[in-house]
Amino acid sequence: MTLLQGSCQCGHVRFTLSERPVDATACHCVMCRKQSxxxxxxxxxxxxxxVVTGAEHITWFQSSEKVRRGFCSRCGSWLFWEPVFRDWTSVALGAIDGATGVRLERHIFVASKGDYYDIADGLPQNER
Incomplete structure (x- = not known):
């Protein structure tokens, strides 16, 4: 059963999710800010x-020993990040087509956030 579908901006990479994403998080770390x-x-x-269609267009960037980030090599859309030694992947909520059915649960790495905005949504904020 497909719950959600998504794609990169150019459409060369498409994905379907057979389970609803959990642990929706806004990350403010320097790496996420630089990339996004x-x-x-x-x-x-x-x-x-x-399930990914067009996986040959995904480039994986090893951003640290523990994490890699997947983006479309044609349009540059950032689609996934995943811990190397775990059995899950994190999907870019903005790449999902239509409603996601999830809500942000927390902010992480807020000690690294940009000085040009405030976080005022009342969600938990973790320094790291």
Whole structure:
């Protein structure tokens, strides 16, 4: 059963999710800010719940020893980030087509957030 579908901006990479994403998080770390241009919102699903069409257009960037980030090599859309030694992936909420059915649960790495905005939505904020 497909719950959600998504794609990159150019449509060369498409994905379907067979489970609803959980742990929706806005990350304010320097790496997410550099790559996205602001903070990055994503939620987690098991790797087995993700089916990708056009996977040959995904480039994986190893951003640290523990994490890699997947983006479309044609349009640059950031689609996934995943811990290397875990069985889940985090999907960019903005890449999902239509309503997601999830809500942000928390902000992380707020000690690294940009000075040009405030976080005022009342959600929990973790320094790291």
């Amino acid at each position: 241009g602001h903070h990055f919102a994503s939620a987690n699903v098991s790797k087995s719940a993700v």
